[in-house]
Amino acid sequence: MHTVYNNYTSKPETAKCKGSIITSELQSSRAMVFAIEEINNSTELLPGIRLGYQIYDSCASVPVAVHVAFQFLNSFDPVFYTDSKCSQSGMVVAVVGESGSTTSISISRVISSFNIPQVSHFSTCACLSDKQQYPSFFRTIPSDQFQAEALAKLVKHFGWTWIGAVRSDSDYGNYGMASFLEAAQKEGICVEYSVSFHRTYPQSKIQKVADVIRRSTAIVVLALASLGDMRALLEELSREPSPPRQWIGSESWVTNPELMRYSFCAGAIGFGIQKSVIPGLRNFLVGLSPSQVAASEILTEFWEDAFNCTLKKIPAADKKVCDGTEDIQNLQSQYTDTSQLRITNMVYKAVYAIAHAIHNTVCQGKNATAKCDKLTKLESKQVLTELKKVNFSQNGYDVSFDANGDPVAIYELVNWKKNKSGITEIVTVGLYDASLPAGQEFQINRNITWMEGRMQVPVSVCTDSCPPGTRKVLQKGKPICCYDCTPCTEGEISNTTDSTDCLPCHKEFWPNAKRDICVPKPVEFLSFQDILGIILATFSVLGACLAIITAAIFFHHRTTPIVKAHNSELSFLLLISLTLCFLCSLTFIGAPSDWSCMLRHTSFGITFVLCISCVLGKTFMVLMAFKATLPGSNVMKWFGPPQQRMTVVSFTFIQVLICTIWLLLSPPFPIKNLTTYKEKIILECALGSQIGFWAVLGYLGLLASFCFVLAVLARKLPDNFNEAKLITFSMLIFCAVWITFIPAYVSSPGKFTVVVEIFAILASSFGLIVCIFAPKCFIILFKPEKNTKKYLMNKN
Known part of the structure; x- marks a missing residue:
């Protein structure tokens, strides 16, 4: 709009437009005329009734748009003409337009009070779907609510989570961006910046918006801007190119060929209205006669700009007079280009929707049988009521409106591709249909060329994806x-x-x-394949073999004094129990089971008590033997072989009783230890009853302590083969091993608990067999001269 500063001393001038004609809008207005003429020539739609029209230029300005609205509202005329001519000032029953959402809002607020329906072909603001505020508004182009959701799904589809956003500072841009940001948040998309601008802003403000784009880290830029605003922004960006950016466009500019001269936008993608075909439209557009052009100021301006000549008889200084040789057929202009009919088809459908509503109001029947009452005075409210119900198909395109006055949302996904000649073209690569079920609305059927001609999808994220783990x-x-x-x-x-x-x-x-x-988790237990298991099993077998060999030596030399002198019966029983002690350690190796858990603890407890009982018996024998040498002493008759056997059996029976009670009440059982090590499972035997386990150990310790005390008392008794000293030393080792066993057992983790237990068994067993039997075997095998009764009785 041409801005005029009034001094209020004279009547203000009528608002005027300035600048050049938008040829795409001129094509849309001519398509409206074409549709009306088609309807007037139709024998099926409104037969016998002709539609009239007036076309206004709003300059995309709210003041002009409101002025125009009041202008045609004041044209009411009570006179209804019945002759063949149309009323020169008849009542307006419907409005096609506006292109911009802001101007549509201003017009709708004025004319809705008069129930005049308004059908827009290019106003997409989601706010216009509010029927409480805009009850008479309809549109043939989908609402931005659908486009915002489609754009968010598009961004999500290509894995972009970090984008920039620019918008027109208008209802279209602001409402559209609000809808997009809401949809983007649901999809997990972050917007680095969201800035607004308008083509009427000072150049410095538009430059700041361009600088934001240049400095940002987001590779992808979404633009919800009108054609004029986008042109202003791209012009600014072309002065100082920014780093490569992947543009995503809304239908308002991404399908407009005018912007394709900005080559740095090549690779842009966005949603556009479906491309369509209107038969006969091109012939109508290029079939302008000189009289038609001369009769219209707009067509005259277009003609003069297109051919750089003047239709005035007096030529201008820089223009020649048009001589009639101008060829509009071959004119390269958006006006004559019908290869990308998108918004133009929305105008075409809007006119037909109004015509069908009028037809349903004044005519009865359809097709060739329709009869219309030309004399009925048509009310705009009737047209508004019927417009809500229209549902028809024109040239294969369905036309209907939902409760909000919106059509079904169907978009084409378009891509700006450079052809072999280096010229940017708009290519349809996919489709978005909001009427399809969730997850099926979006389809891509062709390869997309991205920024800088890349074939790989650009990456635009704030942080790279976090890998599994x-x-x-x-x-x-x-x-x-x-x-x-x-x-x-x-x-x-x-x-x-x-x-x-x-x-x-x-x-x-x-x-x-x-x-x-x-x-x-790996399962761990002391197995026969482990190095530790092999070593311990080897020592266990060696210990058992050593006990058996010792028993064989004693048996072979059973008649010798040294064997007879030290109670051969208890010695053989002790060697048998030691053999069992060595072998019982094998039960601790291998995967625990119910039987192995019960066997390992009870066999250990019983065999060691049997062993200590034999040692205890031998110690008693030494003490009693020397006590019996005193005059008048008859002690030995109370501690002969039967009593010795009874003592060993009694002491062992008590341990058997303890073990039996333990097994009956709460026996040991195998468990999976998941707490000692978090990263592995330890197979081990739970004690069942802690009391039972410590009772077995306690009883064993009690016998060992008692035996140790007796051995200490007998250690200085005169004897060339003083067994008491050997027993004392063996019991010292035994007690030391088992005393240190307790803290080591409690603190050892996992399978090492079993290792400690086996080590204690083997160490104490080796201690007994070495200390008690090794000196005797040495005498028997290597010092036979000392294995005599004479040497044995020598007190010196």
Whole structure:
């Protein structure tokens, strides 16, 4: 609009437009005329009734648009002409337009009070779907609400989570961006910046918007801007090119060929209205006669601009007079280009929708049988009522309106591609149909060429995706798309990319090295394949073999004095019990089972008590033997062989009784130890009853202590083969081993608990056999001269 500053001393001038004609809008207005003429020549739609029209230029300005609205509202005329001519000032029953959402809002607020329906071909603001505020507004182009959701799904589809956004500072841009930001938030998309501008802003403000785009880290830029605003922004960006940017456009500019001269936008994608075909329209557009052109100021201006000549008889200084040789057929202009009929088809459908509403009001029947009452005075309210119900198909395109006055949302996904000649073309690569079920609305059927001619989808994220095995941790003070990738904590995994949480593994599973899957924990126990198991089993067998060899030596030399002198019966019983002690350690090796758990503890307890009982019996024998040498002493008759056997059996029976009670009440059982080590399972035997276990050890310790005390008392008794000293030393080793066993057993983790127990068994067993029997075997085998009764009785 041409701005005029009034001094209020004279009547203000009528608002005027300035600048050049938008040829695409001129094509739309001519398409309206074409549609009306088609309807007037139709024998099926409104037969016998002719539609009239007036076309106004609003200059895309609210003041002019409101002025125009009042202008045609004041044209009411009570006179109804019945002759063949149309009324020169008849009542307006419907309005086609406006192109911009802001101007449509201003017109709708004026004419809705008069129930005059308004059908827009290019106003997409979602706010216009509010029937409480705009009850008479309809449109043939989908609402921005659908486009915003489609754009958010498009951005999500290509994995962009970090984008920039620019918009027109108008109802179209502001409402559209609000809808997009809401949809983007649901899709997990972050917007680095969202700035608004308008072509009427000072150049410095538009430059600031361009600088924001240049400095941003987001590769993808979404533009919800009108054609004029977008032209102003791209012009500014062309002065100082920014780093490569992937543009996403709304239907208002992304299908307009005028902007394709900005080559840095090549690769842009966006949604456009479906491309369509209107038969006969091109012939109508190029079939302008000189009289038609001369009769219209707009067509005259277009003609003079297109051919750089003047229709005035007196030529201008820089223009020649049009001589009639101008060829509009071959004119390269948006006006004559019908290869991309998108918005033009929306005008065409809007005119037909109004015609069908009028037809349903004044005519009865359809097609060739329709009869219309030309004399009926038509009310705009009737047309408004019928417009809500229209549902027809024209040239294969369905036309209908929902409760909000909106059509079904169908968009084409378009891509700006450079052809072999280097010329940018608009190519349809996909489709979006909002009427399809969720997840099926979006389809891509052709390859997309991206910015700088790339074939790979550009990456636009604030932070690279977090791989499996990590989780996203938001960076303080930044959007949710900016995060750090933190490895999952011990015992947890994440098996998806960009996981926000790590999941704990089942108690019998543990994460792998990458922490992206749970694998079964390794099962650990002291097996015969382990090095420790092999070593301990070897020593156990060697110990048993040593006891058997010792028993064989004693049996072979059973008649010798040294064997007879030290109670051969108890010695053989002791060697048998030691053999069992060595062998019982084998029960601790291997995977625990119900029987092995019960056997290992009870066999250990019973065999060692049997062993200590024999040692205790031998110690008694030494003490009693010397006590019996005193005059008048008859002690030995109370501690002969039967009593010795009874003592050993009694002491052992008590341990058998303790073990039996333990097994009956709460026996040991195998368990999976999941607490000692988090990353592996320890198979071990639970004690069942702690009291039972410590009772077995306690009783064993009591006998060992008693035996140790007696051995100490007998250690200085005169004897060339003083067995009491040997027993004392062996019991010292025995007690030392088992005293140190207790803290070692309690503190050892996992299978090492079993290792400690086996070691204690073997160490104490070797201590007994070496200390008690090694000196005697040495005498028997290597010092036979000392194995005599004479040497044995020598007190010196």
